[in-house]
Structure formats: C-alpha cells, structure tokens
Amino acid sequence: MAETDSGSGFHAPSISEFFPPAIFFDGTPFEFNRIQLVRVIVTVALILWLWLSTRHAKLVPGRAQSIVELALDFVRVQIVESVLGKTAGRRYLPLLTTLFFIVLAMNFAGVIPFLNIGGTSVIGLPVVLALIVYVTYIVAGFRKHGPGYLKISLFPSGVPPIMYLLITPIEILQVFVLRPLTLALRLLANMMAGHLMLVLCFAATHFLFFEGGGLIPLTGAMTLVGGFGITLFEIFVGFLQAFIFTLLAAVYIQMSEDDAH
Amino acid sequence: MDNYAELTGNIATIGYGLATLGPGIGLGILIGKALEGMARQPEVANTLRTNMFIGVAFVEVLALLGLIAGFLFI
Numbered sequence: 639m640a641e642t643d644s645g646s647g648f649h650a651p652s653i654s655e656f657f658p659p660a661i662f663f664d665g666t667p668f669e670f671n672r673i674q675l676v677r678v679i680v681t682v683a684l685i686l687w688l689w690l691s692t693r694h695a696k697l698v699p700g701r702a703q704s705i706v707e708l709a710l711d712f713v714r715v716q717i718v719e720s721v722l723g724k725t726a727g728r729r730y731l732p733l734l735t736t737l738f739f740i741v742l743a744m745n746f747a748g749v750i751p752f753l754n755i756g757g758t759s760v761i762g763l764p765v766v767l768a769l770i771v772y773v774t775y776i777v778a779g780f781r782k783h784g785p786g787y788l789k790i791s792l793f794p795s796g797v798p799p800i801m802y803l804l805i806t807p808i809e810i811l812q813v814f815v816l817r818p819l820t821l822a823l824r825l826l827a828n829m830m831a832g833h834l835m836l837v838l839c840f841a842a843t844h845f846l847f848f849e850g851g852g853l854i855p856l857t858g859a860m861t862l863v864g865g866f867g868i869t870l871f872e873i874f875v876g877f878l879q880a881f882i883f884t885l886l887a888a889v890y891i892q893m894s895e896d897d898a899h
Numbered sequence: 900m901d902n903y904a905e906l907t908g909n910i911a912t913i914g915y916g917l918a919t920l921g922p923g924i925g926l927g928i929l930i931g932k933a934l935e936g937m938a939r940q941p942e943v944a945n946t947l948r949t950n951m952f953i954g955v956a957f958v959e960v961l962a963l964l965g966l967i968a969g970f971l972f973i
Contacts, residue, residue: 823963
C-alpha cells in the first residue's frame with residue numbers, strides 16, 4: 639500500500655498499487671496475488687449471500703429474501719424489461735443479472751476496510767466481462783438475422799448510398815472494436831481512479847498527522863474528511879458503473895436483435 | 900549551450916489536464932439539458948435521469964482515458 643516508512647517523505651500512490659507482490663505461483667500466468675484473493679473472497683461471499691438468503695424461499699418473504707428479491711427486481715424491471723421487452727428479455731435475464739451482481743460486488747470490495755482493492759480495478763475482470771457481452775451480442779445478431787446481420791448493422795437503411803463510404807467504416811469500428819473496448823475501459827478506469835483517490839486521501843492523512851509540525855496536522859483532518867467523502871462517492875460510482883455496464887450490455891443486445899431502423 | 904529554462908517531470912500530467920476540458924464542458928451541457936427537461940416536465944423526470952446517467956457514462960470514459968493513458972506511458 640502507500641504507507642510511508644517513518645520520516646522519509648510522502649509516497650504518492652502509483653500504478654504499482656495495482657500490482658502487489660504474488661502470494662503463490664510467482665512469475666507464471668497463474669500468479670495469485672492480493673487482488674486475486676479479493677476476487678475469490680468476493681465471489682464466495684456473493685454466492686453465500688444469494689444462496690443463504692433464498693434457501694427456504696417462502697411466498698411471503700422474510701427480510702433477507704426480500705432484499706435479494708428487491709435487487710433482482712431492480713435488474714429485471716429497470717434494465718432488462720425496459721430495454722429488451724418481456725419476451726426477448728427473458729432469454730438474457732440470467733446473464734445480465736449475473737453481470738450486474740458480479741460488477742457490483744467487485745466494485746464494492748474497494749471500500750470494504752480490509753479488502754481495500756476492487757476486483758475490477760485491474761484489467762483482467764473487465765476484459766473478461768466485456769468479451770462475454772461482445773460474444774453475446776454478436777451471436778444474438780447472427781442468430782436473429784443470419785448473414786443479413788452484417789448488412790443491417792453496417793449499412794443502416796435510409797441513407798443515400800454515397801454516405802456508406804463514411805458511415806460503414808465508422809460502424810465497423812463501432813460494432814466490432816469500440817463497444818467491448820469502451821465497456822471494459824469505462825469500468826476499469828472508474829474503479830482505478832476511485833481507488834487511487836482513496837489511497838491518496840488516506841495516505842495524505844497519515845503523512846500529515848504524523849510527519850507534520852506545528853499546525854499541519856489540522857490539514858490532515860481535512861484530508862480525513864475528504865477520505866470519508868470519497869468513500870461515499872466510491873460507493874455511488876460502484877453502483878452506477880454496475881448499472882451502466884448492465885444497461886449498455888442490454889442496449890447492445892437489443893440493437894443487435896432490432897430489425898433495420 | 901546553457902539551459903535557461905528547464906522543466907522536469909511527467910508530461911502526462913499536462914495531458915491529463917487537457918483531457919478534462921472537453922468532458923467537463925460536455926458533462927455540463929448534458930446535465931444542464933437534463934435538468935432543464937426535468938424542470939419543464941416533472942413527470943418524465945425518472946426517464947430523463949436514467950438517460951442522463953447513460954450519457955454521463957459515455958462522456959466520462961473520455962476523461963478517464965486521459966487519466967489511464969498517463970499511467971500507461973509512465
């Protein structure tokens with residue numbers, strides 16, 4: 639972490655925050671470091687929470703079950719049904735719900751006190767999730783329209799043919815490269831920036847409280863309050879990014895299955 | 900040859916500073932328009948708010964690309 643060794647100046651957080659030393663399998667592609675450990679813990683906690691809350695599901699739910707039902711209904715009504723509609727939405731509902739809960743849980747790991755690093759702030763997990771969405775919407779398009787999917791998405795109708803010279807390369811980039819790339823980068827960059835701000839605030843508080851002379855510790859109080867504020871903001875951003883990820887996944891699937899505009 | 904003016908440090912910080920200009924203006928326009936729409940027609944405020952967040956996500960990607968590029972090319 640960005641802890642200072644005593645009296646040697648302020649070490650601002652850097653990119654090495656996201657590459658902690660390995661615990662097992664150092665040097666191989668299967669390197670297991672602190673971030674992987676956090677991901678495993680979050681996955682186990684998520685599965686346990688969902689399983690234990692709905693184990694003896696009653697018709698009139700108890701407290702734990704109604705929280706899970708609230709979350710599931712939020713995803714179903716606000717994201718899937720409002721974008722995809724009821725019939726088409728049913729097929730993609732499990733995938734989108736899973737995506738939402740994974741991203742939400744991994745984002746929240748960044749503010750939990752002893753975990754302190756979001757599972758989504760390193761490149762691996764956002765890329766995997768974006769690839770899953772990519773394969774899903776491409777396959778959905780080809781399954782619905784056959785080879786005509788390329789014509790429908792890359793040559794939108796209602797445009798004078800000369801404009802295809804300009805529109806089609808942009809659409810090719812957009813559909814096949816930029817959509818999954820921006821999905822992954824948006825999630826990664828938001829979580830990385832949030833984590834760096836948190837580390838900066840708390841490291842600054844530590845430094846100003848213990849290393850400053852005179853009245854400088856008072857400014858440490860300011861950065862501590864800033865740290866609390868940024869934590870609340872991180873919770874909001876974590877939820878927002880999970881919502882945006884799932885919503886955009888649903889929108890891309892809907893755009894693939896849509897008939898020619 | 901003497902150096903009369905010399906700067907040291909990472910140019911990525913200047914890059915990131917420039918990268919916040921465009922998204923800042925874009926976000927201001929977007930949220931301002933959404934607020935205006937919500938003031939004119941309060942009953943569709945929820946729809947407008949949802950769509951505003953989608954737009955904000957698209958614009959913020961560009962700002963965060965500037966931040967990430969600074970770290971990548973350290």
